[in-house]
Amino acid sequence: MLKSILTVGGWTMASRVLGFLRDMLIAASLGAGPVADAFFIALKLPNLFRRLFGEGAFNAAFVPAFAATLTTEGAAQARFLAERMSTLMTLWLSLLTVLGMVFMPQVLTVLAPGFTDDPLRFGLAVExxxxTFPYLLLICLTALISGVLNGLDRFGAAAGAPVLFNLLSMAALWILSPIVPTPGHALAWGVTISGAAQLLLVWIAAARAGMPLRIVSLPRITPEVRLVLRRMVPGLVGAGVTQLNLAVDVVIASLLPAGAVSYLYYADRIGQLPLGVIGAAVGTAMLPLLVKQLRSGRPLSAHRTMNRALELSLALSLPAAAAQAVLAWPIISALFVRGAFGELEAAATSVALVAYALGLPAFVLVKAFVPGFFARGDTATPVKISLVIVVLNLAMNLILTRYLAHVGIALATGIAAWVNVIALAVFLRRRGHWRPDRRLRRRVPRLLMATLAMAVVLLAMRALLPDPVGSTMRLAFLAAYVVVGLGVYFGLAHAIGGLHLGEIRRRR
Known part of the structure; x- marks a missing residue:
């Protein structure tokens, strides 16, 4: 599992680094004004549906079914299942895409009601x-084929596909900006073009793996397909609740003064680096492995897999969260202060980053706990928990934004994530599906000690060093913070037994 996590995490790291370069270009070109707010809404809407239909409910139901069919019935039946599901997804999402494009003004009136009082932002957001909306269909099919590749224990192409998103977005910004109304329009075209490129990449990878998928003319609702669809129902509700949380954040942010949507976007992008590299990698690698271990009657192996995933999640997310909280201003100022993005925008964004950082370990742990339910075919329990979480998130949003504006949205999201983690852990423990072993109980306090020591060192550096002037010096200082922080944390964690670097080196 660790080798798979490192493969997914490595590609995700490359994608996130390119994503930072893309966001730096966006910040310099668009700043945090009306065009930026409109583009971020245009990007968020298809991504919301992608997480709902592509990576959320569908993958939760499809990947265990595909992995189980592959293990028990062979590649031919697994391919048969994948082709039927891809055809159904194509038909359904094509209809949704067309309806969404036709009724986009009405959709945005609900999703971003604050834009309706600003004709400029609303018109740009609709256009x-x-x-970007066809990206929904393209990226959901990409997610399906990625699920096939993950079930085959081939993680590279699926994890590397998002690299194309960032590369093509930057290319579109550079090439198309002179010939379209705004740089935001150029970025929007880049999103859709990248969806087609990602779909082509994973399809070629699946074909090379001996699983070339095709669209069948009349999909049959076989028992296997019916099982996936039946398991999707609670998954859709659960994923829908999660995405409703995100939609609530957008709705409330749209009601705040101009720039709030952009501040939250830039701060969230920083948080997405460890979340994508650690959380997505752990969840992606765990699910097919847990399915195979449980199907082959190895429950103790499944327990060990979950404990090692939790251990790795905490070992990487705790220092990332502490570093983001302590270095919020150096990070934001180094990456984004240039062009249309000034120090006032950086100050508003850095405070939001501190709030997001408080919830970062929880976001990662959710990714590690949820496969424990999905691998057993239980998509209902996470749904019930999520229903409580969405109500909690909404209530805290309404309360905290009154006093903290856009920062209250980020803080409410983090608190809700911690409640989610606690509930997932309690249910798994009560059912005997997870219990923390001796190694996990011994290492977690040591990881916390190493994280605290790193935070103290970074705070001391910030107090002693002068504030850098200019983009180059800001980047140099940030690099110094990163190098020192990594050295202190991993050196101390290794010395006191929080983690052993040799284990990671042996499994690369």
């Missing part, structure tokens, strides 16, 4: 979202 750009119509451009």
């Amino acid at each position: 750009m979202t119509r451009i």
Whole structure:
């Protein structure tokens, strides 16, 4: 599992680094004004549906079914299942895409009601979202084929596909900006083009793995397909609740003064680096492995797999969260202060980053706990928990934004994530599906000690060093913080037994 996590995490790291370069270009070109707010809404809407239909409910139901069919019935039956599901997904999402493009003004009236009082932002958001909405269909099919590749224990192409998103977005910004109304329109076209490129990449990878998928003319609702669809129902509700949380954040942010959507976007992008590299990698690698271990009657192996995943999640997310909280201003100022993005925008964004950082370990742990339910075919329990979480998130949003503006949205999201983690852990423990072993109980306090020591060192550096001037010096200082922080944390964690670097080196 660790080798698979490192494969997914490595590609995700490459994608996130390119994503930072892309966001730096966006910040310099768009800043945090009306065009930026409109583009971020245009990007968020298809991504919301992608997480709902592509990576959320569908993968939760499909990947265990595909892995189980592959293990028990062979590659031919697994391919048969994948082709039927891809055809159903194509038909359904094509209809949704067309309806969304036709009724986009009405959709955005619900999703971003604060934009309706600003004709400029609302008009731009409608135009750009119509451009990006076909990305929904393309990226959901990409997610399906990625699930096939993950079930085959081939993680590279699926994890590397998002690299194309960032590369093509930057290329579109550079090439198309002179010939379209705004740089936001250029970025919107880049989103859709990248969806087609990602789909082509994973399809070729699946074909090379001996699983070339095709669209069948009349999909049959076989028992296997019916099982996936039946398991999707609670998964859709659960994923829908999660995405409703995100939608609530957008709705409330749209009601705040101009720039709030952009501040939250830039701060969230920083948080997405460890979340994508650690959380997504752990969840992606765990699910097919847990399915195979449980199907082959090895429950103790499944327990060990979950404990090692939790251990790795905490070992990497705790220092990442502490570093983001302590270095919020150096990070934001080094990456984004240039062009249309000034120090006032950086100050508002850095405070939001501190709030997001408080919830970062929880976001990662959710990714590690949820496969424990999905691998057993239980998509209902996470749904019930999520229903409580969405109510909690909404209530805290309404309360905290009154006093903290956009920062209250980020803080409410983090608190809700911690409640989610606690509930997932309690249910798994009560059912005997997870219990923390001696190694996990011994290492977690040591990881916390190493994290605290790193935070103290970074705070001391910030107090002693002068504030850098200019983009180059800011980046140099940030690099110094990163190098020192990594050295202190991993050196101390290794010395006191929080983690052993040799284990990671042996499994690369």
